[in-house]
Amino acid sequence: MDQVALAETPAARCAYYRHTCDLPAGFHPAIGRIIVRAGFVGAITMPAALGQQVHDDLIHHRNPLGPIISHVRSKRWTYLIRPDLPDDVRLFAELFRLNVSIVPIGGEIALPSPADVHAGLREWIVPPQNTFRPSGVAIVDTVRVCRNAGLR
Template sequence: MTDPTPPVPFGDTPDTRCIFYRRVCDLPARLDPPELGRITVRADHIAALVMPSSLAHAVHTDLRHCHRHNAVSALGPVLAHPRSGRWTFLIRPDLPDDTALFTELFRLHIALTHPGTTLPLPSPTDRGAHFRRWIHLPHNPFRPSGHTVLDSLRTCTARTGWLRTPTPGPRP
């Protein structure tokens, strides 16, 4: 399910991975801090939806299958954070800063990044499968509209009844 490491000329180092992210994927990646090899990107001309992995898997599958019939891929870069059990969908920053949307996402345990948020990206210095890894590797600058991912999210939650089961309240 996880895409392989990106093809980077001259070996896969934090520096060459940043170059790949910048030149091929149009992600303004940088080393932060350089001595650790951690790669980050500021959410300025990108945004992200961060959600629980079980829901994200359904959204990923929906985006991959539903849009193949139209020969238009709606699936952009997706990365996993195994230790936290969350996935991040990189999207265009076209969703409104709206209280109703925030409330809807909050109820589903989903975060929408704000401009200026720092996002970590997979790095060759990440050790083991417990760190970030690509689920769908970027191969170009494409990122889907946030509205497209949101529509898929709503379809998946309606179909599966995500979070419709009542949560236990306080005990008497």
């Protein structure tokens, strides 16, 4: 994250995301947001409390963590993933009932930008430091484990 902290302009931050993390990031000056279009990278968004449970379960089982974004105001977390989830209506319905969503191909994934630090919009829970992103299937499986643990 030290390199991201040093990237205090949108252009520098985008360059870091692109070159170090292999995230095809672009900057929209009109809205002041750095985004990635889902496709090459995927994303799963969930309530922060569930996101924390998933995070803790992954650590407990010694699974590597990939990049995780906190959407501070909406209290949601987004896990950046490898886009290996099936296009399955039953899966989307199951996750919808848990208030979890998969960003569709072509959808925008907002990444933390230098301006977000002062606005309290987005921040990294686990910053990207390289090209690693966990399997989307593994994150969904962990969501299920955490959900089932909460039902006991």
